[in-house]
Amino acid sequence: MSISARDAAVVWHPFSQMQLDSPVPAIVRGEGALLYDEQGRSYVDAISSWWVNLHGHAHPHISDCIAAQLEKLHQVIFAGFTHEPAVELSERLLAILPSNQSRVFFSDDGSTAVEAALKICVQYWGNKAQPRRRFVAFKDGYHGDTFGAMAVGGRGLFVQHYAEMLFEVSHVDPPHPGREQESVEQLAKLLDRGDVCAFIFEPLLQGVAGMRLHSAAGLDQMMQLCREAGVPTIADEILTGFGRTGRNFACNYLTEKPDLICLSKGLTGGTLPMGITTASNPIYERFLSDSRERAFLHGHSYTANPLACAAALASLDLLLAAECREQLARISEAQSVFLTKLQHTKLARNPRALGTVAAFEIGDDPAYGSQARDKILKFFLGQGLLIRPLGNTIYLLPPYCIQNADLERAQAACLRLASQGLP
Ligand SMILES: Cc1ncc(COP(=O)(O)O)c(C=O)c1O
Numbered sequence: 001m002s003i004s005a006r007d008a009a010v011v012w013h014p015f016s017q018m019q020l021d022s023p024v025p026a027i028v029r030g031e032g033a034l035l036y037d038e039q040g041r042s043y044v045d046a047i048s049s050w051w052v053n054l055h056g057h058a059h060p061h062i063s064d065c066i067a068a069q070l071e072k073l074h075q076v077i078f079a080g081f082t083h084e085p086a087v088e089l090s091e092r093l094l095a096i097l098p099s100n101q102s103r104v105f106f107s108d109d110g111s112t113a114v115e116a117a118l119k120i121c122v123q124y125w126g127n128k129a130q131p132r133r134r135f136v137a138f139k140d141g142y143h144g145d146t147f148g149a150m151a152v153g154g155r156g157l158f159v160q161h162y163a164e165m166l167f168e169v170s171h172v173d174p175p176h177p178g179r180e181q182e183s184v185e186q187l188a189k190l191l192d193r194g195d196v197c198a199f200i201f202e203p204l205l206q207g208v209a210g211m212r213l214h215s216a217a218g219l220d221q222m223m224q225l226c227r228e229a230g231v232p233t234i235a236d237e238i239l240t241g242f243g244r245t246g247r248n249f250a251c252n253y254l255t256e257k258p259d260l261i262c263l264s265k266g267l268t269g270g271t272l273p274m275g276i277t278t279a280s281n282p283i284y285e286r287f288l289s290d291s292r293e294r295a296f297l298h299g300h301s302y303t304a305n306p307l308a309c310a311a312a313l314a315s316l317d318l319l320l321a322a323e324c325r326e327q328l329a330r331i332s333e334a335q336s337v338f339l340t341k342l343q344h345t346k347l348a349r350n351p352r353a354l355g356t357v358a359a360f361e362i363g364d365d366p367a368y369g370s371q372a373r374d375k376i377l378k379f380f381l382g383q384g385l386l387i388r389p390l391g392n393t394i395y396l397l398p399p400y401c402i403q404n405a406d407l408e409r410a411q412a413a414c415l416r417l418a419s420q421g422l423p
Contacts, residue, residue: 002026003038020374025381030057033402035386043386046410048399051207051239053270055318056401062269062314069310078106078303085309092316093278096248098257101278105296106304110238110264111144113275114200117234117260118148119298120279120287121198124232127286127294132197136190139171142208143200143236143262152200154209157367170196174206175218184221191229199226200234203250203258204354207239210366210393211359213352216253223256232259232283238275242266242319243400246332246355259283269315270399274308327400331356331407335396338411348418358411359395362418366391375422385410 003026012018025037033056035043045053055062069085076083090104105120107113118135125132137143140154150159151166159166172186173179190196203219206212226233235258240250244266251258260283264275287296302308318324335358342351348360363372373389380387387394387410394417396410 003028032056033399033406041384043381043384044398044402044406044410046385046387046396046398046402046407048266048397049270049386050265051244051397052265052268053399054242054266054315055269055324056399057270059269059314059318059401061318062271062311065310065314066271066307069307073306075302075305075307079299083304083306083309085306085313086304089309089312089316092313093263093276096320097261097278098249098251100257100259100280101261102281103279103284105277105279107275107277108300108302109144109273109275110236110262111146111149111275112300113238113262113264113277114143114149114152114234114236115146116275116277116298117200117236117262118152118198120260120277120283120296121232121234123294123296124283124286125197127289132195133167134190134193134195134197135167135169136187136196136199137169137171138174138201138206140174140209140212141171141200141202141206141236143202143238158208174201174212174214175222176212177215177218180215180218180221183218184225187222187225191225191231196226196229196231198232198234198260199223200236203235203237203240204245204253205240205250205357208390210361210390211352211357211395211397213354220254220256223254223258227256234258234260234262236262238262238264242315243324243328244356244397246328248319266315268308268311269318271311271315272305272308274305274312324400328356330404331398331400331402334404334407334411338396338414341411341415342418345415345418347421348414356400357395357397359393360414360418361392362394362421363392366393372422376417379417379422380413383409383413385413387414 004023008023027035028038029036033045035045107116135152137152142153143149152169170190173183175183223233235251237249241263259280261278268274332355335353339351339353342348342360351360365372376389
């Protein structure tokens with residue numbers, strides 16, 4: 001029996017209506033930007049496998065570094081012990097993150113990196129003996145699927161069954177170009193209440209909302225208001241981190257510096273799960289005390305797993321090498337040429353690009369579960385392209401190693417769809 005058929009009998013997939021979405025192709029091998037299924041068909045991974053892969057599948061340098069770590073230490077409790085891969089990774093990340101970041105807290109994935117950031121902010125105020133609970137977040141944001149992360153996210157399809165269980169959050173409009181002042185005023189009004197605990201946002205690019213862009217100048221103004229009010233800011237760079245926007249971090253487009261930063265996805269180059277929350281010194285220092293009650297009593301069994309740290313270090317080697325800088329420039333350039341072409345098609349709406357990411361809408365049904373969305377997904381898969389639309393938003397977010405010919409093939413399929421519609 002094929003792997004696909006065996007899967008259909010026993011596996012429950014994420015974000016899937018199993019009655020409609022099964023069976024699925026079984027991937028047996030990956031190399032560079034290509035994935036191969038059990039039938040020998042290949043797919044160009046034009047969305048970096050849910051935005052995690054940076055340097056291609058089964059990259060030999062990352063494999064070698066994980067293999068070397070496998071010889072030494074697989075896992076050790078991270079409370080009361082440490083290990084060199086975690087220390088080196090912390091040192092090297094802090095060296096490239098905004099200069100106010102001073103401490104690295106490890107977790108398991110994007111959602112848990114966000115949970116840690118939220119809890120740190122709540123306790124920051126608790127430790128100051130000025131309890132505050134109100135979070136401010138962007139409308140339609142996405143920060144993960146655990147309860148705290150859901151609460152600060154948008155209140156749409158993904159959370160409808162749990163909406164009444166989520167803590168109250170004040171949502172403001174992201175500073176869309178031309179409407180920055182509205183967002184600044186919404187935030188200012190909330191800050192005036194004197195009860196805001198923290199402001200969390202996806203900087204410049206809201207991924208799950210549909211690869212929506214907003215203005216760096218507007219976000220800077222909002223962060224400045226928070227700084228003046230003494231309210232911590234949390235930049236969720238889980239999607240935008242590690243080069244996606246053309247710079248190492250989306251925060252590199254800002255003049256303000258966030259107090260906390262959440263990282264995951266590309267952190268390990270897309271090999272092993274890991275999350276990180278970094279914090280500035282004023283946040284960290286609020287937890288220092290003679291009393292254990294003020295400590296951040298939070299963690300996960302696999303915190304700072306040495307194999308994941310080794311993968312992250314190897315991925316950083318590649319990210320900071322000259323070859324990757326050339327790849328980022330090459331893809332960014334190709335995406336801006338693609339953008340111009342999209343602008344001349346009949347059907348592409350709101351084409352946009354930032355760094356290595358390009359997106360547009362097609363049709364007018366934005367529903368995640370719409371039939372059009374299913375047809376678009378099939379249209380691309382049939383051509384050996386892994387392009388998974390977000391509702392009616394189609395986007396390309398490739399690994400940096402993608403060959404020009406593969407990127408051009410993905411772009412050409414998008415342009416065909418944007419010119420002629422679905423066949
Ligand atoms: C901006 C952002 N934050 C958090 C998450 C959650 O990450 P994870 O799926 O690893 O829990 C995601 C996932 O797509 C994301 O895009």
